[in-house]
Amino acid sequence: ELLERGFIHPSVSPWGAPVLFVKKKDGSMRLCIDYRELNKITIRNRYPLLRIDDLFDQLRGAMHFSKIDLRPGYHQLRVKEQDISKTTFRTRYGHYEFLVMPFGLTNAPAVFMDLMNRVFHEFLDKFVIVFIDDILVFSKSKEEHEDHLRTVLQILRQENSEVITMDPAKVEAITKWPRPTSVTEVYSFPGLASYYRRFVEGFSRLALPLTKLMRKGEKFVWNEEREKSFEELKQRLDSAHVLTLPSGSGGFQIYSDASKKG
Structure with missing residues (x-):
């Protein structure tokens, strides 16, 4: 790089x-x-x-x-x-x-x-x-x-300082990533995509079908669920929103997630 x-x-x-x-x-x-x-x-x-x-x-x-x-x-x-x-x-x-x-x-x-x-x-x-x-x-x-x-x-x-945009090279690499054909290639994609995980709500849930393939002993089977996860992550990252800090003026509500899916 x-x-x-x-x-x-x-x-x-x-x-x-x-x-x-x-x-x-x-x-x-x-x-x-x-x-x-x-x-x-x-x-x-x-x-x-x-x-x-x-x-x-x-x-x-x-x-x-x-x-x-x-x-x-x-x-x-x-x-x-x-x-x-x-x-x-x-x-x-x-x-x-x-x-x-x-x-x-x-x-x-x-x-x-x-x-x-x-x-x-x-x-x-x-x-x-x-x-x-x-x-x-x-x-x-x-x-x-x-x-x-x-x-x-x-x-x-x-001063020609680029401080308010996402790295276009990384985003382009993600959106053009070919469909994985092995467990090794599956490891590479979530690793790069997670660089911008904070921009995508529910990133862990969306990536779950792919991360399951990285479990020890898991056989590589590319099914419809994993294809959907793969394409959805690329689409979400390509149109990621800008993050901003909450004002805090209206208070906060915290919801904990113990479902193992969030």
């Missing part, structure tokens, strides 16, 4: 950091590059990273909040030409180097936060708080919050 998006390309650099895999909360694996040896000889950027508690002190009196996550934040910064070879990492599939700033470099958080603070300098602590790749917009009234959000999104648009 990094290669397809133009974030990396093959390298002949004498550098080469090893690659590690770290388990995420959902059980899948995250690619991590061990830049510890490079970090040891890197001159540290002393840009101050503020404490979360100090940032929250700015929120007194605010009643409306919106959090914007810049994904993938670091990859929006290009690496200097003379430093590209230093980002090289080695895998069993080849030797690659980053054209954009990778995760794992000791100065990456400071460099990115410096950039974001310069972008939003005029509005910091007025209605914007920046912490690395997260932007918190806070306001005292709904009307004021709408104006503040409009200002922030306009600035991001001017």
Whole structure:
């Protein structure tokens, strides 16, 4: 994926950091590059990273909040030409180097936060708080919050930051996914689809006919129920709604589901 998006390309650099895999909360694996040896000889950027508690002190009196996550934040910064070879990492599939700033470099958080603070300098602590790749917009009234959000999104648009859309590449990959012909292929589809499970109400129930095939000893039988589940998931993800936080003004009702189907 990094290669397809133009974030990396093959390298002949004498550098080469090893690659590690770290388990995420959902059980899948995250690619991590061990830049510890490079970090040891890197001159540290002393840009101050503020404490979360100090940032929250700015929120007194605010009643409306919106959090914007810049994904993938670091990859929006290009690496200097003379430093590209230093980002090289080695895998069993080849030797690659980053054209954009990778995760794992000791100065990456400071460099990115410096950039974001310069972008939003005029509005910091007025209605914007920046912490690395997260932007918190806070306001005292709904009307004021709408104006503040409009200002922030306009600035991001001017900086060519795509922050309000789902990843079209992932959605397209899901909608064009061919019908599975083996248990191995069944494993792959729910794994990719679950990336956006929070956008689909009842995702676990819809995916149940497919996830049953992943049980130990289950034979691969593709029937009408599984075909319906497969197509329904693709359709739901292709037309997924935007998520928003509830206002809370009308209270909440919680329904627990013990049916093993939800």
